Amino acid sequence: MSETFAARAAALDTADELADLRKLFTLDDGVYLDGNSLGALPRHVPARMQEVLTREWGELRIRSWDESGWWTAPERIGDRIAPLVGAAAGQIVVGDSTSVNVFKAVVAASRLAPEGRDEILVDATTFPTDGYIAESAARMTGHRLVPVAPGDVPGAVGPRTAVALLNHVDFRTGRLHDLPGLTATVHAAGGLAVWDLCHSAGALPVGLDAHGVDLAVGCTYKYLNGGPGSPAYLYVAERHQAAFDSPLPGWTSHADPFAMDPGYAPADGSVRGRVGTPDILSMLALEAALDVWDGVTVDAVRAKSLALTDFFLECVGAYAPEGVVVPVTPQAHAERGSQVSLRCVDAGITEPVMRALIARGVVGDLRRPDVLRFGFTPLYVGFADVERAARVLGEVLSEVSGRALDGVLGEV
Amino acid sequence: MSETFAARAAALDTADELADLRKLFTLDDGVYLDGNSLGALPRHVPARMQEVLTREWGELRIRSWDESGWWTAPERIGDRIAPLVGAAAGQIVVGDSTSVNVFKAVVAASRLAPEGRDEILVDATTFPTDGYIAESAARMTGHRLVPVAPGDVPGAVGPRTAVALLNHVDFRTGRLHDLPGLTATVHAAGGLAVWDLCHSAGALPVGLDAHGVDLAVGCTYKYLNGGPGSPAYLYVAERHQAAFDSPLPGWTSHADPFAMDPGYAPADGSVRGRVGTPDILSMLALEAALDVWDGVTVDAVRAKSLALTDFFLECVGAYAPEGVVVPVTPQAHAERGSQVSLRCVDAGITEPVMRALIARGVVGDLRRPDVLRFGFTPLYVGFADVERAARVLGEVLSEVSGRALDGVLGEV
Structure with missing residues (x-):
């Protein structure tokens, strides 16, 4: 046999x-079937990080915010991820953890939803952080959290639905949920669909733009091989960007951050999804890791x-x-x-x-x-x-x- | 002359x-007076990061969460920072940006404050992100935001004061505010004092425990030399930990995170201030950078x-x-x-x-x-x-x- x-x-x-892509990674004689938890190391990342550490931080220091492109990294790397999840450029920003991005996305979606809707649906079988954060978002925005099995979403959405937070692939079972169909179902009920792509991005087509997803989040350390705890990302569909109202309006999302203005005025575009100072070392390791996708x-x-x-x-x-x-x-x-x-x-x-x-x-x-x-x-x-x-x-x-x-x- | x-x-x-400590850093023939924005590179950090990248990520991969101490890094590094800001161990957790930690701290402080108090005071001359985030926290918790010049805090606090968010050192003027005195003033009015230590930690004594500060946040890329955009930290005084109610209850703050329980139950201690998966590359660069403080x-x-x-x-x-x-x-x-x-x-x-x-x-x-x-x-x-x-x-x-x-x- x-x-x-x-x-x-x-x-x-x-x-x-x-098959030849395997050579791009550091692997041993074993069989690594845990890339859905932590992707393997792309071989060239350590050398790139030496350059970031010794040249960009060590020698250029503060000048690197401009000269090494540090300041624009969140959007630049977002645009590298975009084609992998079926998004046009200018809609994804990288930074913060998945949990923090779930908070931004769910709160912002609840503010984008039509007035008077008081329910946030959440996949009851979801990776737990999504449920915990959605519960906090619901509590802080005056919504009722409705946990529901993904198969029951069609029967659960209705005129009270503001937002549905759904997982594309279930972390436990590996089940792929019907993103196009469920997004359409949520839209038909007048709500917004927020998708968690942690277990699908880099493994299968997502089609965010094609299927009209409203907002999405995902991590980058699984199939995108960005490194342990590498920064997550936030997708805000272009049609929602002008009204996107972040619960975490940090200074780097300001229209003119170096004016250091006491009044907040949000930047346009995906920049609005930023919060604090970008975490450059992790972010540039992720950027380098994405090179393995060239031509794939x-x-x-x-x-x-x-x-x-x-x-x-x-x-x-x-x-x-x-x-x-x-x-x-x-x-x-x-x-x-x-x-x-x-x-x-x-x-x-x-x-x-x-x-x-x-x-x-x-x-x-x-x-x-x-x-x-x-x-x-x-x-x-x-x-x-x-x-x-x-x-x-x-x-x-x-x-x-x-x-x-x-x-x-x-x-x- | x-x-x-x-x-x-x-x-x-x-x-x-x-004077000899200078040899621990990568510097050139110039004079670097911008360490209050981005600290210089401690020389040994690149070699340590090569080990993290090639051995811990590249070879051990997922095993490093246990074997390389990745999972406990946020508290372990928090305990390294603690003596630099006058805190006993077990009260500081590292992770997320300063802005995200301001949100956690201000919202949690408003929930710790006595019932019925409806004002959040914020230093009107603060680094702007604190004001922007405090405004969002106030909006989401039903408080009124009261911007006030630090000198006017004594006259502004009163029976409506839930929380005062103050900067220890003003980013623009370099003025050091009276942390012991203002904390006592806020306490005398029955409110909680939250301090932003971005421009003081690593440069001067803070005395968080000694002065009874309630919560504090700070960045690590200035006088702590943690690297561009390195993770920030959150201090929650031990007396507040049991009632600390985070607005960002991510899965790594759960009492039993790997139970993957759909119901949230917070961990005890500083762990409760965590949110998502720790950002390991940046965090371990910071940890290594803190070695320069040995014996200082x-x-x-x-x-x-x-x-x-x-x-x-x-x-x-x-x-x-x-x-x-x-x-x-x-x-x-x-x-x-x-x-x-x-x-x-x-x-x-x-x-x-x-x-x-x-x-x-x-x-x-x-x-x-x-x-x-x-x-x-x-x-x-x-x-x-x-x-x-x-x-x-x-x-x-x-x-x-x-x-x-x-x-x-x-x-x-």
Whole structure:
């Protein structure tokens, strides 16, 4: 069996037009399937950062705000991310964490919504920070927070809906939600749609402009490989920019920041989404990391991503012992992100399984209580990696579930 | 004249117990008096960042959240800053920009204040971001914003005062405000005092605990030399931590963040001031930069700072042509930060003067319309630097004001 899969993997790798991109990253002999948590290091970033540190900070110091382009980095890097999420230039600004950007987006969207609407819908299965921040935003703007399963959004939106905050891909299950359809549903009810792209940007087409998304946020340290905790971004559709009213109107979003005017007057365009002084070291590491996308299309990435996750599901189906894990990531391509989550039927084996996998060079992660997560970054994961990961997983599951059974029997 | 000052400078440098610290920084042949805007690069930071990039991100990747101490960096680095601002451990957390921390601090303080108080006082001469953010905080919490000159705070506080947001050192004039006295005044009125330490931390003693400050924020890229746009920090006095109610309750402030619980439950202690995923590259550069403080006392820094600014004012008095610039930084030590601001009597010469100074290797900056700013970082600025800066300034002022006069005469 493994010869067959290994041979298929080799053939798929040979035919993979993105295979050479792996050389752009620092990787080891293991299989890294945690790029949906922290993307691998693009090889050239350390050298670029040496230049930023020693030349731009060390020698030019304050002059670098102009001469090294520090001041304009948030918009410049936003424009680099824009084509990856289907946005025209001038609508994305980089800076702050995803959580802070969720706050900006939800509060600002609630102020853009028609008068009298008092509900903010939030994906009840969302990555928790979105829910926590949306709750704070609702409390501070006098809205009622309505948590709702994504499938129930169509029935939940209505004349009271100001904003719906939704995740494009569920962090736990890897389920891809219907961004075009749900955006249209929210719009039909007269509300605004805010999307969290953390688990989709860089892995699949988003189409922010094409689908009329109102605002969006996303992180850059997963499929965009920007580095640990690298700055997030905020998208404000051009049609909303003139009325965008930020709850965090920091000085760098001012129309004339160096006037140091005691009165606030917002800048035009995406600059209005800024808050404080840009975090240059992290921001320029991200900018350099984005170089790996030169000449790469998101459509090609998506095609490979689906081929990788299809192949992984097939290999797991063949290698894993019967009835020990169950995929929770949808089979349908239209409902699948770039990750495969497997539920352990016996939740107690989840942690020992992931520990054993990591010890054997297959790095995924887990979400308590019972989900094994494997992320597939098409820029650096190949089909031989997939076959090996599934094979090692099969071995580990056999051993651990066998041991678990022994343990139970031993206590009889 | 210049021989006298030069000789005095040499003697002062010889006697300076902090003089050797300059070797820890990357500096050139010029005089860098803009450390109150962007601190110089500590020499060892690039090597440390190579390790962070290539080993911690590149090789360990996701394991570094535990194994390299990434996850606990915000509190760990907060505890490194704590002694520099007179705080016991466990009260400072690093992350986000100053502006975002002002929002957290002012909103949280307004929630800690006694019921029924409806005013937030803000220093009317403050760095503008504090005013902009305080206005947003007031709007979102139903308070009235009361801008007031710091000298008028005693008359402005009263039974309606919930919070006063004050700057320790004025960014424009370099005036040091009376933190102990004003904190006591605000407390006597029953309100909470929030201090912005951007222009004082690392330059002079702050005494947060000793003076009973309630909350405080500060940046780390000025006198703390953390790098361009490095993360800011939030101080919440221990007595307020249990009731600290953040407007930005992101997932990393949760009591059990990896439970990924849809319900928010805040962590205890300074962790509660966190928001999103910590920005590791910038944060670890800051951590490394703080090494230069090993064995250095803030009292020694303050003593040198006052000696530097005294000497600069004296040299400027001697070297500058009569009536062209006027110091706006107070003469009294108790009212002076670590910067000297000179107002140009003819505002029109401000920009040409600073351009000429920079061209001759003396780097300060300006604040429109008429203020020349010179910051003195005792860790790397010496007395010969001060004499040279004042001498070059005198030459430039003579030339520029002379030219300006010619221009006027030429038009007669």
